[in-house]
Amino acid sequence: MRGGVMFGRLRPLVAAAGRPLANPVEPRRQFRTGESRQRDRFRGYEPRGSWDFGKEMAEFRKKLKEALPGSDWNPLGISKDLPPEWADIVIVGGGIIGWSVAFWLKMKESQRNAIRVVVVERDLQYTKASTVLSVGGIRQQFSLPENIKMSQFSAEFLRSINDYLGFFNEPPIDVQFNPMGYLFLASEDGAAVLEENVKIQRAEAAEVSLLSPAQLQKKFPWLNTDGVALASYGLENEGWFDPWTLLNALRRKAMSMGVFQSLGEVMSFHCSSTEMVTEDGELINFPRIMVANVQMPDSIEYSPIKCSIVVNAAGAWSGRVAEMAGIGTGPPGSLEEIRLPVEPKKRYVYVWNCPEGPGLETPMLIDTTGAYFRREGLGGNYLGSISPTEDEEPDIQDLEVDHEFFQEKVWPKLAHRVPAFESLKVKSSWAGYYDYNTFDQNPVIGAHPLVGNLYFASGFSGHGLQHSLAVGKCITELILEGEYKTIDLGRFSFDRLIKGEQILEKNII
Amino acid sequence: MAAPMALRRGGRLLSLLRACPRYSSRSSRPAAGLLKGRILPYLYDRFYDMEAFIDFGTKLTGWNLERKNTHYLRIQEKYGDDLAAAVFALMLKGGVRFRGQTEWYREHNRKRFCVDLVNYQGVPLEAADFSGSIISYEGLGSLVNLKALKHLDLSRCPNVDDWCLSRLHVFGETLEELSLAGCPRVTERGLGCLHHLESLRRLDVSDLPSVPCKGLVRILLEEMLPQCEVVGIRYDEDELTLPIEPDVHQGQTELLREAARVQKTREIPA
Numbered sequence A: 001m002r003g004g005v006m007f008g009r010l011r012p013l014v015a016a017a018g019r020p021l022a023n024p025v026e027p028r029r030q031f032r033t034g035e036s037r038q039r040d041r042f043r044g045y046e047p048r049g050s051w052d053f054g055k056e057m058a059e060f061r062k063k064l065k066e067a068l069p070g071s072d073w074n075p076l077g078i079s080k081d082l083p084p085e086w087a088d089i090v091i092v093g094g095g096i097i098g099w100s101v102a103f104w105l106k107m108k109e110s111q112r113n114a115i116r117v118v119v120v121e122r123d124l125q126y127t128k129a130s131t132v133l134s135v136g137g138i139r140q141q142f143s144l145p146e147n148i149k150m151s152q153f154s155a156e157f158l159r160s161i162n163d164y165l166g167f168f169n170e171p172p173i174d175v176q177f178n179p180m181g182y183l184f185l186a187s188e189d190g191a192a193v194l195e196e197n198v199k200i201q202r203a204e205a206a207e208v209s210l211l212s213p214a215q216l217q218k219k220f221p222w223l224n225t226d227g228v229a230l231a232s233y234g235l236e237n238e239g240w241f242d243p244w245t246l247l248n249a250l251r252r253k254a255m256s257m258g259v260f261q262s263l264g265e266v267m268s269f270h271c272s273s274t275e276m277v278t279e280d281g282e283l284i285n286f287p288r289i290m291v292a293n294v295q296m297p298d299s300i301e302y303s304p305i306k307c308s309i310v311v312n313a314a315g316a317w318s319g320r321v322a323e324m325a326g327i328g329t330g331p332p333g334s335l336e337e338i339r340l341p342v343e344p345k346k347r348y349v350y351v352w353n354c355p356e357g358p359g360l361e362t363p364m365l366i367d368t369t370g371a372y373f374r375r376e377g378l379g380g381n382y383l384g385s386i387s388p389t390e391d392e393e394p395d396i397q398d399l400e401v402d403h404e405f406f407q408e409k410v411w412p413k414l415a416h417r418v419p420a421f422e423s424l425k426v427k428s429s430w431a432g433y434y435d436y437n438t439f440d441q442n443p444v445i446g447a448h449p450l451v452g453n454l455y456f457a458s459g460f461s462g463h464g465l466q467h468s469l470a471v472g473k474c475i476t477e478l479i480l481e482g483e484y485k486t487i488d489l490g491r492f493s494f495d496r497l498i499k500g501e502q503i504l505e506k507n508i509i
Numbered sequence B: 001m002a003a004p005m006a007l008r009r010g011g012r013l014l015s016l017l018r019a020c021p022r023y024s025s026r027s028s029r030p031a032a033g034l035l036k037g038r039i040l041p042y043l044y045d046r047f048y049d050m051e052a053f054i055d056f057g058t059k060l061t062g063w064n065l066e067r068k069n070t071h072y073l074r075i076q077e078k079y080g081d082d083l084a085a086a087v088f089a090l091m092l093k094g095g096v097r098f099r100g101q102t103e104w105y106r107e108h109n110r111k112r113f114c115v116d117l118v119n120y121q122g123v124p125l126e127a128a129d130f131s132g133s134i135i136s137y138e139g140l141g142s143l144v145n146l147k148a149l150k151h152l153d154l155s156r157c158p159n160v161d162d163w164c165l166s167r168l169h170v171f172g173e174t175l176e177e178l179s180l181a182g183c184p185r186v187t188e189r190g191l192g193c194l195h196h197l198e199s200l201r202r203l204d205v206s207d208l209p210s211v212p213c214k215g216l217v218r219i220l221l222e223e224m225l226p227q228c229e230v231v232g233i234r235y236d237e238d239e240l241t242l243p244i245e246p247d248v249h250q251g252q253t254e255l256l257r258e259a260a261r262v263q264k265t266r267e268i269p270a
């Protein structure tokens, strides 16, 4: 069997002779990464099936069109990225979390193509996805050990990203990591909490130093230390990077390992259900997702994917996806009533220019007020913002930016902290959605207690990017091996919503 | 029919031989040779077996690099951090200098240096020369415990990158001289975290192919480290001094340059 496969795979040499010569500068790999290996099995049997067939089809379509009365009606629509009919695991949402889960599933499968994974994404331009609209920060300064460990794992992954995601015949991946650290400032009131947090971080072997206002002044002369009682400064594995590069690298690698990508929106699930009776005679319904219905863009058709496991990685929209499985729609008092409390919350980011601003040593600075900024490139540009308070929460209909907000809420705070910012020029801005967990601002990870084949990985409330790589691995372990191995994320399970136990992270920006 | 086919195929093989290597795997030098530069990628693209083979080879190289960079834990426990670091430096064909010495110690015969070094037990290591070696992030782990390191030479190390520079903060109070000359993977992003080195007197940043806008970077470095002499970049050295040979980082450097010029990028919807 093995030998047969091997010779079959050698056959492309013969087939290759018929192919036109590609531009030598262009990496040829690109032809192949797009499709999965599973389909490649047929490679040996037809001479380069895809282009031959595609050309024939195009001709056929043209002829058919000519034969029909003039209109722009297209007899056979071209459906790209059509979902496969069945899959073992369907991942809803192709943001960083979705692709990370897909990548790790493929890394951990026992043999090639042992599991069929499909990532369903409705917008391949990623116009609204939080991943590409984020600030790209990574830090270890959290107050929960799990969060610290996840960041450490991600930092380590980013450091050896080429071992994980690189291709032999392509230039190395460069995520543009800026190892500049996070600088948290605390006022008199916050100093005790800050110190407490640093203790937790150091127990996890994070390199964090505490600075007094005098030390701070010496290190960063451009800083106004008014009202600062204490600061903590991350020395290693903290900074920011380019989320686009990471997302693309993950996606390409995962697809080259055989993950299917499908363009479309998951609109509903088809569930079967089993009823069970508890000891005291209560009837409990255990639904199980059997089919995910995917709607193609510009089409009213659904295409069903039969599946055994669904991962909800739809970011800010994951609350809605959970509802499709009946979560949060049950009668009051039942388990089904408890919804996934993840909602989109709009956050603005502003970019400004200030030639006199802080220099090359600028860290990601988090002010006592919660306002933050960091350097962007070398040309005296900075970006930053603040999270609105609860009663200032903007409307989430669209991603319009409120410029007043910068003038009134962000600028005064930053100009107070860094006097050089008193004169600055806003150059651009954007807005993105936090996948905000209204219950306790921490992610919900793991399976649902009733819908046993629906796994969550969302609600990261502004730190999902840096945790994505670790979460992908942990969820994979949970799915394939039934327990967490790398980092125990048991505390983040859905059960805490049922019990009403909040797990609060103190460092939310 | 057969003739044109053969011609075509011949042409392809010729192009294989002709075109210059653009990308190579881990090596950062542009000229990786015909085999690595063209033929292997060609085969890699076409055969799964070759792909598996080459991927395995790459992993092996990575593993070997890591192995050579591992900590000398036993020596460290027995003889202390300074000797362990010295052994590590000598194993990588580098040099060391202990306090009180004026000459570099560069004995590369393992048996002999093991005997000699014992005399220096308890003497702090003041200078380490790793120039041209394969020291990596892991390897720096054997240095971070040094309490009196004043002089560190990492010039021309292909595996020294920004992550490595972020580890140097531990020498904040002692390090006086640092050379990063000719490190192909060091960029301006890593140079930023050298501000931790408060005692630095001399910093050599010559010939860093991945750093864009060199003149500007020098000015920023001098602002950041006012007490330190920054050598190796002229103020007027900027975009015009592009590397002439195509190198692995070229694409990225250009991107960076672009990014530095048209400040920030596609994330921002216009």
Ligand SMILES: Cc1cc2nc3c(=O)[nH]c(=O)nc-3n(C[C@H](O)[C@H](O)[C@H](O)COP(=O)(O)OP(=O)(O)OC[C@H]3O[C@@H](n4cnc5c(N)ncnc54)[C@H](O)[C@@H]3O)c2cc1C
Pocket: A092, A093, A094, A095, A096, A097, A098, A120, A121, A122, A123, A126, A128, A129, A130, A131, A132, A133, A134, A135, A136, A137, A138, A264, A265, A266, A267, A313, A314, A315, A316, A317, A318, A321, A347, A348, A349, A431, A432, A433, A434, A435, A457, A458, A460, A461, A462, A463, A464, A465, A466, A467
């Ligand atoms: C302004 C801002 C700054 C941030 N800064 C940081 C930071 O510094 N550090 C950090 O770690 N994190 C940061 N974040 C948070 C981080 O971006 C998110 O937590 C993370 O990107 C979440 O990734 P995701 O894959 O879950 O979501 P997304 O990237 O939003 O991906 C979800 C995807 O699912 C798709 N989708 C939704 N519903 C469906 C459906 N029914 N069918 C098919 N597809 C669907 C969407 O189109 C989307 O592409 C920031 C966020 C914002 C908004």
